[in-house]
Amino acid sequence: MSKQRKKIAISGFGLTGRLATLALYHDHQLDIYETGNISGEQSAGFVAAAMLAPLAESVLCEQDLAQMGLEAIAMWQRILERLDHPVFFQQAGSLVIAHQQDRGDLVSFRHRLKALNGIKPEIVDSRIADLEPELADRFHQGIFLPCEGQLDNRAFYIASYEQVKDKVRFLEKSADSVCMQAYDYVIDCRGLGAKRDLCGLRGVRGEVVRLYAPEVTLHRPIRLMHPRYPIYIAPKPNHEFVIGATEIESQSNKPITLRSAMELLSSAYTVHRGFAEAEIVDMRAGLRPSLPDNRPLVETKGNHIMINGLYRHGYLLAPKVVDIALSHIN
Numbered sequence: 001m002s003k004q005r006k007k008i009a010i011s012g013f014g015l016t017g018r019l020a021t022l023a024l025y026h027d028h029q030l031d032i033y034e035t036g037n038i039s040g041e042q043s044a045g046f047v048a049a050a051m052l053a054p055l056a057e058s059v060l061c062e063q064d065l066a067q068m069g070l071e072a073i074a075m076w077q078r079i080l081e082r083l084d085h086p087v088f089f090q091q092a093g094s095l096v097i098a099h100q101q102d103r104g105d106l107v108s109f110r111h112r113l114k115a116l117n118g119i120k121p122e123i124v125d126s127r128i129a130d131l132e133p134e135l136a137d138r139f140h141q142g143i144f145l146p147c148e149g150q151l152d153n154r155a156f157y158i159a160s161y162e163q164v165k166d167k168v169r170f171l172e173k174s175a176d177s178v179c180m181q182a183y184d185y186v187i188d189c190r191g192l193g194a195k196r197d198l199c200g201l202r203g204v205r206g207e208v209v210r211l212y213a214p215e216v217t218l219h220r221p222i223r224l225m226h227p228r229y230p231i232y233i234a235p236k237p238n239h240e241f242v243i244g245a246t247e248i249e250s251q252s253n254k255p256i257t258l259r260s261a262m263e264l265l266s267s268a269y270t271v272h273r274g275f276a277e278a279e280i281v282d283m284r285a286g287l288r289p290s291l292p293d294n295r296p297l298v299e300t301k302g303n304h305i306m307i308n309g310l311y312r313h314g315y316l317l318a319p320k321v322v323d324i325a326l327s328h329i330n
């Protein structure tokens with residue numbers, strides 16, 4: 001039996017708001033409230049690198065979240081397949097490498113990886129040339145993490161908007177001042193915009209650089225061991241690369257600092273000399289909406305369903321978390 005059509009407000013059209021919209025627009029009447037612009041530039045999901053890295057992240061998060069992330073990758077594939085506009089999605093694993101001086105960090109990283117569904121990280125010291133021929137002369141030890149993926153978040157933002165733009169109502173204003181009693185349900189996807197209502201919610205600053213580097217060809221995301229934070233190089237279509245991301249306990253949303261830009265850019269250059277001639281396409285900072293335990297939250301109060309706390313795992317976990325949240329609609 002099909003569910004009755006409901007009148008639903010979605011507050012926030014960032015990452016989780018878009019996923020909720022895509023899940024609901026067919027069957028329900030949706031009003032989307034967004035304080036920024038609809039292109040989403042102000043949201044964390046726009047800044048992100050959109051890595052889907054459950055194994056690598058298992059070093060930093062609990063087993064259940066990593067497991068959830070693994071399951072969410074298959075969900076992403078289905079979500080993107082249903083969109084009329086193509087969005088780059090890749091699941092070709094990722095390669096973790098270290099410079100000689102950081103070799104100890106690579107060994108420690110390997111020991112901290114958690115087992116997920118029997119998927120085994122592979123030591124690929126002698127196979128780097130097969131996986132990433134352009135890195136073989138500089139790197140002789142690496143770990144291959146099968147099943148990891150990534151997508152093009154900017155393309156997803158465009159495609160998700162195009163998919164729903166004629167089927168939902170967009171209101172470019174804050175959801176806070178609106179009478180939510182007019183709705184059967186309110187799906188609260190405000191990220192950091194919910195700070196006043198969600199105790200302990202904080203921003204964790206992250207910075208990324210986007211490069212156009214025609215002299216570099218990489219087939220999958222590369223994660224470089226770094227003494228301060230894990231640095232990854234995520235190859236997007238047409239020789240664009242996202243280099244990220246810093247992780248700083250700061251609420252500042254100011255532009256990227258010189259130190260961070262230098263760290264990210266020099267790391268890229270030490271991985272591949274072809275980055276020397278790269279064009280800097282974009283540099284940005286964003287704040288990851290995070291709770292004290294760095295775990296996602298789904299909270300329901302009456303007709304109000306809140307999704308928040310996606311921290312550094314928004315792309316990794318959002319399909320699952322949004323699915324759990326929307327299961328409360330009946």
Ligand SMILES: Cc1cc2nc3c(=O)[nH]c(=O)nc-3n(C[C@H](O)[C@H](O)[C@H](O)COP(=O)(O)OP(=O)(O)OC[C@H]3O[C@@H](n4cnc5c(N)ncnc54)[C@H](O)[C@@H]3O)c2cc1C
Binds near residue numbers: 016045206
């Ligand atoms: C530098 C960086 C790199 C990242 N890399 C990755 C990665 O590789 N993999 C991964 O899994 N995750 C990554 N993330 C994390 C991911 O981007 C976030 O977890 C995710 O975007 C959070 O989604 P959200 O919908 O809760 O918030 P957001 O994406 O921030 O969206 C919130 C939206 O709500 C709107 N809003 C706020 N207040 C109101 C209001 N009152 N009314 C209406 N609208 C409102 C905002 O304008 C915004 O558009 C990264 C984040 C950053 C910053």
